[in-house]
Amino acid sequence: MIKLYKYEAKDEDSCYEKCIEDLDVYASDILVESEESEDSYKMNVIKKEDVIEYVKEYIKAIGSGMNVDIQLEVREDEDIFTVTMVSNNNPILIGKEGRTMNAIQFLLRQSIQNQTGMSVKINLDASNYRAKKVKRFEYEIKNIVREVQKTKTDAKLDPMNSYQRRIVHSLLSDFSNVTTESVGEEPNRCVVIKYTGE
Numbered sequence: 222m223i224k225l226y227k228y229e230a231k232d233e234d235s236c237y238e239k240c241i242e243d244l245d246v247y248a249s250d251i252l253v254e255s256e257e258s259e260d261s262y263k264m265n266v267i268k269k270e271d272v273i274e275y276v277k278e279y280i281k282a283i284g285s286g287m288n289v290d291i292q293l294e295v296r297e298d299e300d301i302f303t304v305t306m307v308s309n310n311n312p313i314l315i316g317k318e319g320r321t322m323n324a325i326q327f328l329l330r331q332s333i334q335n336q337t338g339m340s341v342k343i344n345l346d347a348s349n350y351r352a353k354k355v356k357r358f359e360y361e362i363k364n365i366v367r368e369v370q371k372t373k374t375d376a377k378l379d380p381m382n383s384y385q386r387r388i389v390h391s392l393l394s395d396f397s398n399v400t401t402e403s404v405g406e407e408p409n410r411c412v413v414i415k416y417t418g419e
Contacts, residue, residue, distance in 0.1 A: 223275050225337045226266040236262045244268065252300060254339050267337050269297055276304060276343065279329055289314055301342040311348040319354070322347055355388065362389055366396050366414060373416045380409045389414075 226244065230236040241248060246268065256263045273295045284291035291308045308314045315322050326345040333341045346352060369376050378389070386403050389412045393401050402413050
């Protein structure tokens with residue numbers, strides 16, 4: 222279980238001071254969701270170390286239920302928890318097109334939110350599946366960009382989720398003569414790569 226701590230004070234600084242002294246932690250050791258009103262500042266707080274411990278226990282329990290032995294490493298950077306898993310049966314753990322892994326990730330995030338009321342960013346990967354998939358995706362996008370630069374013709378990409386669109390936008394910031402724009406409504410929102418000729 223992840224313990225949720227609640228603090229209230231006149232202002233943000235006082236609230237943080239109270240929390241850090243009470244929990245004996247640094248500000249970088251906690252996740253915070255806050256709410257400010259005219260006369261008070263409220264904070265919901267969870268410790269990052271509690272999240273990491275819970276993630277390990279949760280995934281071990283799922284592995285046990287699937288009869289899969291899972292070794293894992295949990296790293297936290299800028300309030301995002303990256304979980305690298307290695308098992309004796311990675312194909313089962315990953316599932317077709319990553320669906321099993323996506324389901325575990327969703328259930329884990331939901332479980333934390335149900336306990337704490339806080340949304341925690343967790344990214345699961347098994348056997349570098351996501352990292353390889355992102356590399357392949359980036360390679361395909363770079364080829365399309367080069368084609369746009371060569372033909373000077375805009376390219377409308379297939380619909381993508383927001384994570385994939387972010388990758389495209391950030392990838393194209395390194396290229397000249399092209400710009401990107403997201404168009405359409407979810408779930409058919411997609412990116413258009415436009416030739417600017419500048």
